[in-house]
Amino acid sequence: xxxxxxxxxxxxxxxxxxxVGNEDYSSILLSxxxxxxxxxxxxxxxxxxxxxxWKSRExxxxxxxxxxYTSDLHNLxxxxxxxxxxxxxxxxxxxxxxxYVSLLLENYFTNIRSLYDFLFHIIKICLTDKQxxxxxxxDSLNKLIKFSKNKNNKEKLPERIQHFLLDIEPYLDEIxxxxxxxxxxxxxxxxxxxxxxxxxxxPKTGLYSNDNLMPNILNSLEVDYNMEDYIxxxxxxxxxxSEDLGMILLIxxxxxxxxxxxxxxxxxxxxxxxTEFMLKQKNFG
Numbered sequence: 001x002x003x004x005x006x007x008x009x010x011x012x013x014x015x016x017x018x019x020v021g022n023e024d025y026s027s028i029l030l031s032x033x034x035x036x037x038x039x040x041x042x043x044x045x046x047x048x049x050x051x052x053x054w055k056s057r058e059x060x061x062x063x064x065x066x067x068x069y070t071s072d073l074h075n076l077x078x079x080x081x082x083x084x085x086x087x088x089x090x091x092x093x094x095x096x097x098x099x100y101v102s103l104l105l106e107n108y109f110t111n112i113r114s115l116y117d118f119l120f121h122i123i124k125i126c127l128t129d130k131q132x133x134x135x136x137x138x139d140s141l142n143k144l145i146k147f148s149k150n151k152n153n154k155e156k157l158p159e160r161i162q163h164f165l166l167d168i169e170p171y172l173d174e175i176x177x178x179x180x181x182x183x184x185x186x187x188x189x190x191x192x193x194x195x196x197x198x199x200x201x202x203p204k205t206g207l208y209s210n211d212n213l214m215p216n217i218l219n220s221l222e223v224d225y226n227m228e229d230y231i232x233x234x235x236x237x238x239x240x241x242s243e244d245l246g247m248i249l250l251i252x253x254x255x256x257x258x259x260x261x262x263x264x265x266x267x268x269x270x271x272x273x274x275t276e277f278m279l280k281q282k283n284f285g
Contacts (some may be wrong), residue, residue, distance in 0.1 A: 008072055008268035009036060015263065021279045023272040024265035025073060027239075029122070029246030032253070033066045035261035036125045045263040058132055072111045072118070073266055076235065077274035081109045084273065087198070098133035102189045105200065106182050108231060113179045114236050116172050117141050119245060123161060126252035131156055133164050142176065146267060160248045167244070171237045178202070181213050192224055199224035232278060239278075 010030070018026045040049050040059060080199055083104045086097055120141045124132060134156045136147045145165045148157050157165075181187040187202045201212035201224045210222050217233050220226075253259040 006267050008074055009117045010264055010266050013263050013265045018263045018265060021275045023275075024267045025077070025271055025275060026265045027073075027243065027246065027261070028250065029242045030070065030073075030266065031264045032249045032261060033069070033122055033125065034264040036253070037063055037066055037257070038262070039260055055129070057134070058135075061121045062124050065118045069115060069118035069122065070266060072114050074109065074268055075111045075243075076115075077268060077270040079104055079268035080109065080274045080277060083108070084277075098191050100271050101191055101198075105189050105227075105231070109175065109182065109234075112234055112238055113175050115242070116168075116175065118145055121240070123249070124156060124159070125244070128256070131158075141165075141172060145172070158185075158252055159246075160252065164241070164245055164248055168241045171241060173265070174217060174237075175234060177213075177215055187213065190224075191227070194224075198227040200227045200230060201225065202282050230275075232280070235278060 011024070012034075013024065013026070017024070020026065028244045041063060042048050045063065047059065051059070061181060086092060086100045086104070089097070092100070115140060120139055123144070124135060127135065134153075136143055138144070145168075147153055148162045154162075181202050182189070190201050190203055190207065192199050192201075199222075200214070202214050203209045204211045204213050210223055210272060212225065214225060214230075216225070217237075218225055218229055250259075250261070253261075
């Protein structure tokens with residue numbers, strides 16, 4: 001793999017470099033969020049705007065969520081590369097490989113779930129002070145969705161944000177279901193190999209049961225789901241809706257005030273393989 005100037009990080013980039021499917025992951029949401037951070041915080045993470053203490057606390061939560069969201073994006077790509085190299089390694093016996101793959105998949109699903117919840121605080125960058133003061137005191141995107149459905153809260157969120165939350169709810173439910181079965185109910189991911197491809201399922205009643213608790217996001221007629229296609233589809237969903245949110249935030253910010261923004265990307269030594277996988281240019285094996 002060619003050497004890169006940045007091993008892992010967020011980079012300020014330019015239009016020609018801001019493309020899909022390269023060694024960088026270019027994102028509207030990351031660009032809007034990091035521009036907001038640059039407009040309000042110094043490179044040393046100190047506030048550069050004079051605001052009330054309650055608001056500075058909220059800004060701190062937003063900043064932490066931007067870092068958390070970015071870190072979990074990196075983790076997705078690193079998890080993918082680790083998964084790929086584990087499966088391709090001839091030095092790891094198949095029994096150990098299955099254990100490693102199962103753990104990496106659990107981490108991958110947990111990362112995606114975290115990405116959704118980080119959106120809870122990032123949404124705050126487009127709110128008015130009045131809306132920010134009535135925003136739910138929680139870190140759960142699911143609870144924010146419930147909050148937005150309450151007819152008494154109609155004016156407490158921008159209309160575009162309310163529509164976004166309704167759109168994203170089914171996809172949040174999918175990854176929450178998977179995460180809860182693994183983390184809270186102690187279910188295990190069963191991995192099988194057929195025709196040199198890997199398939200996954202979470203059985204309901206035991207190792208040899210003919211069922212699968214994972215949401216059928218592939219509309220498959222089989223009990224086991226193709227692992228590559230499954231994680232790709234889950235990831236594409238969070239990426240799509242993150243970008244939708246990025247556009248909404250950008251519009252809301254432009255309508256409220258002058259907003260200086262720049263293009264940002266993230267990069268690391270796993271990003272090229274990851275983006276190739278997401279674009280179906282490269283598969284496992």
